[in-house]
Amino acid sequence: MTFLADLAAMVLAHPRALFPAVALVAFDSGAATVGLLSAAIAVNAMAAMLSSGPLGAVIHHGRAVVVAVVGWGASVVGFGLAVLGAGELLDSRHALWLAASCLACAGAADSVSSVFRSTIL
Numbered sequence: 001m002t003f004l005a006d007l008a009a010m011v012l013a014h015p016r017a018l019f020p021a022v023a024l025v026a027f028d029s030g031a032a033t034v035g036l037l038s039a040a041i042a043v044n045a046m047a048a049m050l051s052s053g054p055l056g057a058v059i060h061h062g063r064a065v066v067v068a069v070v071g072w073g074a075s076v077v078g079f080g081l082a083v084l085g086a087g088e089l090l091d092s093r094h095a096l097w098l099a100a101s102c103l104a105c106a107g108a109a110d111s112v113s114s115v116f117r118s119t120i121l
Helices: 002-012 015-025 031-050 053-057 061-085 092-120
Strands: none
Touching (some): 002 061, 002 092, 015 031
16 A cells, blocks of 8 residues: 555656746746756755664654655645746745755655655565
């Protein structure tokens, strides 16, 4: 069940394919913005793994996967809201950094989910 939850989160809610369109339409930018959005996921995923020591104390691994998947989903929703608000509610620069921050949180949640899926196996 944990694999189904994680698979659904990654297949149904992974925004990576939209980064070029988001950069052009929402942020009126190009390759540098696509690079920033792509790197945001990876940077915080690595930071989460470097500070993953306390994860060893978690007893309920299945629950931890569900919490991480919910964190991923909430982060992707935050990314979508930042993109929607770009230019209207927020200026493009602030919206871009908010979107990148949400993607960074998504990367951390994905890494935590990966740790617990591996532990369950």
